[in-house]
């Protein structure tokens with residue numbers, strides 16, 4: 661999640677005009693984001709709800725919904741990666757917005773803060 665957020669944020673800085681657009685850097689980050697989007701989920705298997713976690717209990721009590729949200733993220737980050745490969749900033753902005761919504765939708769229901 662940390663690596664994904666870091667690279668997602670780099671693309672966001674370009675999409676929002678905070679740093680100059682660098683097509684290669686955006687594409688490199690989008691590829692990392694897509695790969696990272698596949699990895700966190702096995703960290704939430706049964707029994708991992710103990711100890712220091714930002715995850716809400718809903719992760720384990722609403723598994724189907726959590727899985728659906730994780731799959732939405734993976735779909736949207738794949739689209740972001742495809743957009744980034746074109747080097748078209750407008751396409752990246754659109755895909756970035758949708759991907760960000762998928763991050764937020766899950767955090768709102770499944771993360772403590």
Ligand code: ASC
Nearest residue numbers: 665668669672760761763764
């Ligand atoms: C980020 C990041 C997130 C998402 C989310 C989008 O850059 O680290 O978790 O965007 O804030 O709403």
